[in-house]
Amino acid sequence: MTLRRTPELDRLARLHLSRRSLLAASAGLAGAAMLPRGAFALSQDATNAKTGVDPNRFTPETIRQLAGTITVDTAAELHALVPADTAGEVMYWNVGPTEASSAVEKRFYDEFLAAFATYYPNIELQNQNLDYNGMLDTIRTAAEGRAAPAVAKMPILWGVEFAAKGQLQEVTLEEFGLSRELFWEGALKSVTWEDKLYGIPTNNETMAFIWNRALFEQAGLPPDQPPATWADVVRYSKQIKDETGKNGYGMVAKENAGNTPFRYMPMLWAYGGSALDEAEENPTYQTSMINTEGGIAALQNFYDMYVTDRSVPTSALTNTQVENQDLFMAGELAMMIAHPSEYAAIRDRAAKATGQDKARAEEIVANMVYGLIPEGPVRRAVVFGGSNIHIMTEEVHGGPIDRDAARALIAAQTYPEWSLKNAWAGSNPANLRGFETEWMKQRLDEIRFLENTTSMLPYGIPFPVVPQSTEIMNVIVPQMIQNALTETLSVEDAANDAAEQINALAVRA
Amino acid sequence: MALADSRALIAPKPRPGRRPPGLFATIVRRRTDYLYVLPAILVMLVVIGYPLVSTVFLSFFEITSSGERVATGVDNYQRILTDRRVNFWKITGNTLYWTVGSTFFATVLGFGAALVLHRRFPGRGVVRAILLIPWVISHVAAAYVWRWILHSDYGLLGGSLVAWGALDQTPVLLDSKANVMPTLIAVNVWKEFPFVMIMLTAGLQTVPEGLLRAARIDGANIWNQFRHVTLPHLKGVVLITTLLLFVTNLNSFTLVWLMTGGGPANASALWITQIYKLAFVGSPQRGLASAFSVILFLIMLGLGYFYVRALTRGNPDQGAA
Numbered sequence: 001m002t003l004r005r006t007p008e009l010d011r012l013a014r015l016h017l018s019r020r021s022l023l024a025a026s027a028g029l030a031g032a033a034m035l036p037r038g039a040f041a042l043s044q045d046a047t048n049a050k051t052g053v054d055p056n057r058f059t060p061e062t063i064r065q066l067a068g069t070i071t072v073d074t075a076a077e078l079h080a081l082v083p084a085d086t087a088g089e090v091m092y093w094n095v096g097p098t099e100a101s102s103a104v105e106k107r108f109y110d111e112f113l114a115a116f117a118t119y120y121p122n123i124e125l126q127n128q129n130l131d132y133n134g135m136l137d138t139i140r141t142a143a144e145g146r147a148a149p150a151v152a153k154m155p156i157l158w159g160v161e162f163a164a165k166g167q168l169q170e171v172t173l174e175e176f177g178l179s180r181e182l183f184w185e186g187a188l189k190s191v192t193w194e195d196k197l198y199g200i201p202t203n204n205e206t207m208a209f210i211w212n213r214a215l216f217e218q219a220g221l222p223p224d225q226p227p228a229t230w231a232d233v234v235r236y237s238k239q240i241k242d243e244t245g246k247n248g249y250g251m252v253a254k255e256n257a258g259n260t261p262f263r264y265m266p267m268l269w270a271y272g273g274s275a276l277d278e279a280e281e282n283p284t285y286q287t288s289m290i291n292t293e294g295g296i297a298a299l300q301n302f303y304d305m306y307v308t309d310r311s312v313p314t315s316a317l318t319n320t321q322v323e324n325q326d327l328f329m330a331g332e333l334a335m336m337i338a339h340p341s342e343y344a345a346i347r348d349r350a351a352k353a354t355g356q357d358k359a360r361a362e363e364i365v366a367n368m369v370y371g372l373i374p375e376g377p378v379r380r381a382v383v384f385g386g387s388n389i390h391i392m393t394e395e396v397h398g399g400p401i402d403r404d405a406a407r408a409l410i411a412a413q414t415y416p417e418w419s420l421k422n423a424w425a426g427s428n429p430a431n432l433r434g435f436e437t438e439w440m441k442q443r444l445d446e447i448r449f450l451e452n453t454t455s456m457l458p459y460g461i462p463f464p465v466v467p468q469s470t471e472i473m474n475v476i477v478p479q480m481i482q483n484a485l486t487e488t489l490s491v492e493d494a495a496n497d498a499a500e501q502i503n504a505l506a507v508r509a
Numbered sequence: 510m511a512l513a514d515s516r517a518l519i520a521p522k523p524r525p526g527r528r529p530p531g532l533f534a535t536i537v538r539r540r541t542d543y544l545y546v547l548p549a550i551l552v553m554l555v556v557i558g559y560p561l562v563s564t565v566f567l568s569f570f571e572i573t574s575s576g577e578r579v580a581t582g583v584d585n586y587q588r589i590l591t592d593r594r595v596n597f598w599k600i601t602g603n604t605l606y607w608t609v610g611s612t613f614f615a616t617v618l619g620f621g622a623a624l625v626l627h628r629r630f631p632g633r634g635v636v637r638a639i640l641l642i643p644w645v646i647s648h649v650a651a652a653y654v655w656r657w658i659l660h661s662d663y664g665l666l667g668g669s670l671v672a673w674g675a676l677d678q679t680p681v682l683l684d685s686k687a688n689v690m691p692t693l694i695a696v697n698v699w700k701e702f703p704f705v706m707i708m709l710t711a712g713l714q715t716v717p718e719g720l721l722r723a724a725r726i727d728g729a730n731i732w733n734q735f736r737h738v739t740l741p742h743l744k745g746v747v748l749i750t751t752l753l754l755f756v757t758n759l760n761s762f763t764l765v766w767l768m769t770g771g772g773p774a775n776a777s778a779l780w781i782t783q784i785y786k787l788a789f790v791g792s793p794q795r796g797l798a799s800a801f802s803v804i805l806f807l808i809m810l811g812l813g814y815f816y817v818r819a820l821t822r823g824n825p826d827q828g829a830a
Binding site for chain 1: 594656660661662663679681683684686769770771772773774776786789790791792793
């Protein structure tokens with residue numbers, strides 16, 4: 001068997017990898033060279049087991065075939081569960097669209113509220129749309145102060161913390177007229193704590209890779225090919241900076257911002273590292289693997305791009321993805337990890353631009369391309385994200401919760417129509433029946449590049465389902481990156497420091 | 510001299526051989542005064558007293574991820590002072606740098622502005638109104654506007670400097686460990702100097718014109734008038750304003766939190782931002798955050814003592830109460 005030299009191997013070798021791990025990585029890559037589609041079979045199988053996504057059922061082709069095969073009557077289905085004349089009230093907090101969201105996301109958000117009022121005219125829905133980066137702190141404080149909402153829709157990472165604290169009510173799928181086979185297993189795992197279910201998934205997604213074809217061309221790179229590996233991303237980023245003066249890769253390293261782990265973990269996992277051991281076949285969530293050789297190699301990539309090559313936005317330390325979207329739209333950034341919704345958002349903003357800005361923005365939209373997130377020496381990976389909806393306990397709500405009203409709301413959010421429409425531009429319906437509806441057909445026609453993010457689904461890895469996940473992902477991981485990028489600690493020390501913190505957290509728990 | 514004499518006339522002389530009245534007797538004698546302040550004291554007990562007691566209590570516990578309270582004695586206090594991840598000493602350094610820098614420059618700038626505005630010139634009212642704008646703007650709005658102005662990649666400041674040819678590259682301010690604190694202090698000074706300006710403008714109006722005229726007749730130049738007449742009159746106002754500003758800056762949160770979140774790599778973390786992070790961000794460590802708050806409270810209490818002393822100096826009756 002001939003060993004093929006690749007940038008990953010070069011990089012790992014530079015980092016003085018152990019002979020054994022180098023051989024393992026080499027073997028994997030050699031296999032990849034010989035069997036292009038089977039190369040990641042082992043790790044891919046493991047990924048499927050994590051998310052429950054059947055790669056044969058959820059391909060762009062099969063999704064297109066599934067779409068439009070059923071017709072649903074949402075009102076009838078809901079009223080079979082909770083009668084239409086049910087009266088009551090429910091306080092509902094959620095992370096809804098922001099100014100940066102696409103028009104279609106905002107429209108469906110408003111339409112859901114209007115539709116719910118027609119399904120249940122006697123249920124008063126007290127809806128509150130909170131910012132992603134502010135809702136977690138707000139809901140924690142509200143829960144401590146016995147003022148939490150009755151129902152909350154939270155990003156996939158958060159729920160387990162509240163479940164572990166006993167602040168969520170246990171639920172069953174049956175009480176909402178649902179069953180396990182309607183959801184991906186990974187989605188249900190994210191709402192399971194100590195074998196009990198504490199919520200219902202509303203949407204699940206994986207992101208993809210987006211690039212500006214024109215900037216690639218100007219930099220002398222193949223305009224229609226995304227970087228195949230993370231080592232290519234580093235190389236492309238530098239070449240783009242050197243040749244065009246524009247930023248190459250859209251790095252995000254802000255602390256306490258959900259965007260950071262969603263954009264760092266894919267590379268970390270691709271190199272064989274992980275925050276705990278969530279990328280392994282049978283994770284135990286006991287020990288950190290963030291400072292393994294692969295983990296250090298991944299962090300080294302970030303260091304190279306930010307410090308050595310200066311090929312990424314300087315503001316990466318304080319930026320969220322929203323600011324990167326601005327830079328991308330201004331033609332100042334060439335590539336980044338993105339939701340499919342970012343195409344819709346950027347297209348909307350281009351439509352609103354005026355004068356010279358408009359021409360420039362439209363040119364960017366025309367040159368936007370989506371592809372798969374690059375792979376690393378060990379696997380291709382992406383965060384299996386999404387949201388879940390939960391009922392808080394009466395204790396933290398500070399009073400009785402109208403269970404019927406809550407059930408009506410949760411059912412409305414998780415039945416095929418709104419599970420799909422509320423995920424229109426940026427995600428997928430968690431209720432798999434959503435894929436079969438006529439609206440899915442419409443969505444496939446309307447939302448460009450959806451097939452790229454769908455193609456990433458089989459590579460999804462969920463965040464560790466432990467209460468400390470938010471601290472690990474929103475604080476420790478970004479701090480590690482910041483420590484390395486500001487040279488407060490060396491790359492290796494920053495990774496070791498993060499591992500020490502994660503392990504201490506596991507012990508304290 | 511005349512003032513001292515008049516006080517001597519008003520204050521009751523202690524009778525020789527008689528013990529001064531005790532605390533209880535004083536309270537009974539002044540019961541009406543106490544009744545007047547009773548509602549305020551009750552409100553304070555509810556909104557300050559209860560949280561204070563609760564915070565001190567919590568500081569001796571650790572709250573686990575399942576929400577249980579585990580008594581830890583003084584471990585939290587020990588951790589704050591010794592755990593390198595809590596970063597107490599580095600953050601204390603940052604806080605002092607921020608507080609002293611902001612207070613000093615805001616005072617100097619505010620004093621200068623007050624002296625300029627004390628002189629009569631056409632458009633004085635308009636200039637005063639314009640200078641007041643930073644103080645009137647909310648901290649949140651100011652933080653977002655300044656973040657945009659100072660953004661490392663598309664900031665208005667950097668972009669303009671590059672466009673005018675003054676710099677080759679946009680300056681890295683908020684994303685640089687070295688530059689972030691001076692930058693934040695500059696923004697804070699911009700926000701706070703109007704407060705000093707207003708306080709000292711009011712103070713300047715109390716300087717007796719007669720004394721200044723007399724000094725001028727005696728041949729004092731502008732500097733000597735300022736040094737020997739104006740400044741001694743303003744000493745009290747300057748002291749109180751500076752102390753107020755000092756305490757406000759020690760308690761700063763909004764501007765720093767919204768502009769940098771205490772980053773990059775904790776380079777701009779202050780006491781209050783760190784307490785907030787410990788209490789609400791990641792896996793909340795309420796016990797640790799409470800212990801941090803208690804330490805901060807004790808420091809503030811010390812400063813408060815000096816503030817009250819400065820406020821009541823020369824008025825022993827107020828001080829005694």
